[in-house]
Amino acid sequence: MIAYALIDDEQTRTLFEQLYYQYRQHMYWIAQQILCDEYLAEDITAEAFIRIAKKIDFIASLSEKQQRDYIVVVLRNLAIDAYRKKRKSPEVLTETPETSPIDDTLDEKIFGKIRYDNLVTAISKLQDPYLDVLKLRCLYQQSAEETANILGISVNSVNQRLFRAKAKLKQILKEEQYFDEAE
Amino acid sequence: MKQNNSMEQLLSLALQDAVERTQPALQNEVEWAAAGMESHTFATAFEKRMKHLCAQEKRRVWFERHQKGLRNAVAGMAVLLCVGGVTIASVDAIRTPLLQYFLKIGDSSSQYIPSSVINLPVSDQMAVYYPTYIPEGYVVVDVIERDTRYHVVYLNEEDQSFTLFFDCENSAISFNTENSVVEEIEIKGVPAVVSMQDNQTIVIWQGEGFSYTIAGNLGKEECIRILESTRVGD
Numbered sequence: 001m002i003a004y005a006l007i008d009d010e011q012t013r014t015l016f017e018q019l020y021y022q023y024r025q026h027m028y029w030i031a032q033q034i035l036c037d038e039y040l041a042e043d044i045t046a047e048a049f050i051r052i053a054k055k056i057d058f059i060a061s062l063s064e065k066q067q068r069d070y071i072v073v074v075l076r077n078l079a080i081d082a083y084r085k086k087r088k089s090p091e092v093l094t095e096t097p098e099t100s101p102i103d104d105t106l107d108e109k110i111f112g113k114i115r116y117d118n119l120v121t122a123i124s125k126l127q128d129p130y131l132d133v134l135k136l137r138c139l140y141q142q143s144a145e146e147t148a149n150i151l152g153i154s155v156n157s158v159n160q161r162l163f164r165a166k167a168k169l170k171q172i173l174k175e176e177q178y179f180d181e182a183e
Numbered sequence: 184m185k186q187n188n189s190m191e192q193l194l195s196l197a198l199q200d201a202v203e204r205t206q207p208a209l210q211n212e213v214e215w216a217a218a219g220m221e222s223h224t225f226a227t228a229f230e231k232r233m234k235h236l237c238a239q240e241k242r243r244v245w246f247e248r249h250q251k252g253l254r255n256a257v258a259g260m261a262v263l264l265c266v267g268g269v270t271i272a273s274v275d276a277i278r279t280p281l282l283q284y285f286l287k288i289g290d291s292s293s294q295y296i297p298s299s300v301i302n303l304p305v306s307d308q309m310a311v312y313y314p315t316y317i318p319e320g321y322v323v324v325d326v327i328e329r330d331t332r333y334h335v336v337y338l339n340e341e342d343q344s345f346t347l348f349f350d351c352e353n354s355a356i357s358f359n360t361e362n363s364v365v366e367e368i369e370i371k372g373v374p375a376v377v378s379m380q381d382n383q384t385i386v387i388w389q390g391e392g393f394s395y396t397i398a399g400n401l402g403k404e405e406c407i408r409i410l411e412s413t414r415v416g417d
Binding site for chain 1: 191193194195196197198199200201202203204205207208209210211212215220222223225226229232233236237239240241244
């Protein structure tokens with residue numbers, strides 16, 4: 001009888017409730033790893049759920065893996081933002097200054113020469129800040145404002161980070177010799 | 184621009200595949216437990232906040248799911264109200280009592296008399312037609328006065344009531360005489376009609392320039408005594 005009630009309860013759960021009961025533990029753990037503060041980690045987890053609730057229709061349109069990925073992007077960036085504020089050091093985890101001139105020409109010439117699988121592999125080698133901005137703008141089709149809101153940075157920084165992410169991707173493709181520029 | 188678009192599409196596709204091919208970055212409860220990770224006990228404030236958020240989301244989903252039904256229900260109510268309104272306005276049998284009811288409310292409220300003066304229920308203009316005798320135990324519970332007429336409702340503690348109608352103008356009065364004993368009498372030398380049925384008595388007394396009717400749980404004698412106590416016909 002109790003088991004039946006539990007099954008019934010799970011079936012009537014909204015998507016938001018399902019996400020909450022499924023992922024709250026790991027979400028808290030991720031926030032705790034970044035913040036090393038139990039109370040702040042709970043606050044950030046709650047804040048992440050508030051943002052999830054606001055975007056629940058969009059999240060519903062994603063596959064399960066994409067849902068998990070989107071939630072992590074939102075949560076991680078909230079935690080990083082909170083950490084930054086906590087430390088009151090704007091330098092922490094902000095844009096990495098480029099030491100070499102940026103080449104963002106991720107153009108059709110390059111894409112024409114690389115194998116699709118290599119592009120996927122190169123993407124997975126990107127650092128989180130670059131990967132997050134690429135995912136939010138190119139995969140989840142979020143606007144620059146929405147992306148800025150999720151990442152806790154300005155719209156200008158979003159555009160700058162996207163620019164650098166593409167340059168970084170090209171750099172990885174070159175370094176891994178996934179395409180030959182001379183060809 | 185077209186090439187840029189196709190590049191963006193390719194990048195989007197590659198990103199999608201990257202997400203789908205890699206291990207999920209977030210573990211669900213089952214995976215979390217299977218990995219032997221310890222579950223965190225959240226603070227009460229957190230649980231409360233989340234419960235509130237869940238309830239809010241549940242409400243939103245419910246409204247979204249039932250939006251069509253709700254819209255139909257509202258439309259149905261609106262149609263019912265319209266049909267009801269038209270019916271009431273077009274059928275006399277419904278419209279007239281309804282109008283009378285509302286008019287009566289208006290009259291009653293505009294002629295509210297404080298309890299200290301309730302024994303003088305009608306205005307000075309009508310007081311001359313008011314009987315000086317009222318059976319013991321009866322109190323005034325309602326008074327309506329118009330230009331040439333008034334009516335007063337009396338009630339006693341045993342829930343017996345009678346109504347006294349007065350009009351300066353004589354007009355035809357219809358009343359139910361089914362299973363009643365009807366009798367013609369004279370009060371102060373002016374003809375009157377008495378109709379009795381069970382414990383209900385109706386006395387109609389009409390003379391030159393006055394018309395009295397008493398109807399209610401009163402005996403014939405009491406009715407006559409009331410009418411005799413008026414100053415008309417003296």
